[in-house]
Amino acid sequence: MIEVEGVTHRLGDRAVLDDVSVVLGERRIAIVGANGSGKSTFARLLNGLVEPDAGRVVVDGRDTVSDGAAVRRHVGFVFTNPDAQIVMPTVAEDVGLSLRRSRMDKDQIRQRVAEALAAVGLTGFDDRPSHLLSGGEKQLLALAGVLVARPDVLVCDEPTTLLDLRNTQRVMAILSGLDQQVVMITHDLDVLALFDRVLVFEAGRIVADAGPAEAVAAYRALVG
């Protein structure tokens, strides 16, 4: 359960998020909105990458400011550009990096890495240089790097924006099959049918909060 209570976040004089309150309990939640509407800032609040100037965010009882490190272990984050997320030279090393703070031994880590790579269809990619993967493979690797830590919540900031149709479908199929709660920002209105709830952001506020069909209609009306 994610509770966002009266959150405001400012960049200089501009309120990127303006007194936003919402409780997110559904398994599949999508966020749509124009560029600059506050979606990405909202997503970053959920695992403590961004701290609110006012209000608070609580994830399963943990405050993202006072208990930020625990929240980040609990809430995985997938970025739009996998090149920013992949930090190690080879595929297995990058996935294993997420378990660096765990107390697992090498065999346990190897097993968990293999499972995570299998979950995203990258079995056998262990020793490949991560920078030589295709864009789609990089995003799958980024996803494996998050899933290996077995987070309870997955926040995805436009994970399919840079992908072609085939890779978009691969990523969406993986996300749809996860047991975890997924909160995903997207500009792809076609995938919204897979979600239980859709939030529409505009100028730092939630202007629509409904099921996919109603939310899409509200978003289309908003952009004219």
Add this chain to the structure above:
Amino acid sequence: MLHRLPAGAKLLTLAVLLSALIIAASPTAVVIGAAVTGAGYAVARVGWRVMLAQVWPLRWFAGVLMALQWWLSGLEQAVVTVGGLVVAVALAGLVTVTTRVTAMTAAFATGLRPLTVFGVDPQRVALMMALGIRAVPVVGGLAAEVREAHRARGLRLDPRTYGVPLVVRTLRQADAVGEALAARGLDD
């Protein structure tokens, strides 16, 4: 066989061989070093193309250095300096291509463990090393993007229009990597 040797043993051997090369400082030592290096690549079965790839980026620098040393100190000194440099890079390359980065960084972390009494965190140093290694192709890619952007717009490369966007992009990339590490709970 070399692939299976412990990273620490390979790094230690590398340090010993390079020290011997520097101390001996003779054409004979360079020839022996080259023979040992060639044998190492043969034993590791990584092929001469891989060996050439390790030293090829040095060609311009080595050429200029060879000419300069020959002119200033004579042919023998030029062979010792440039030959030693090429052998050293090829040897280091052999260790790199036969050792996983995690094994190498783990070996460094082990070697740095005595420094914990001075407040050094060996795991943090090892992670920094791995990030540094990963940064090489990333920055290379950013540089290629800037060059392509120049070509696409019909511009000639000059230090200002090439260097400034490259530095800006590199700093942005560093910010993004920092954020990604924080997102994965590795910010403490």
